[in-house]
Amino acid sequence: MAWLLELVPPEYRRYGVFRRYPPTLVRMARQHVEACVTAAREGFRTARVDLGESVPPHGVEALLEVYRREGTRLAALAEAIKLVEAALREQSPSPSPGPSTPAP
Secondary structure (H helix, E strand, O other): OHHHHHHOOHHHHHOOHHHHOHHHHHHHHHHHHHHHHHHHHHHHHHHHHHHOOOOOHHHHHHHHHHHHHHHHHHHHHHHHHHHHHHHHHHHOOOOOOOOOOOOO
16 A cells, blocks of 8 residues: 555545545556656657757767656556555455346
């Protein structure tokens, strides 16, 4: 739980639902990290065009290296979160079916 809370914005710590129901925190962490991966990819693709006139080439290259490193880190986090999510699914009991009615 503590690790997952470190992956989401700090404001999320205010919501008790995440502590009561770990799958809710896993879901939010997965979505948050996946959105960060998407943003890093977009930033990488557009950095040269967006910053070409205001940042020297070596500055843009340095930024692209940050995107590469962060992209790799974020992708690994996304995979780790998926493993935690799968483990929680295996660990939690399946909801029991409702009461069965006898056949007529």
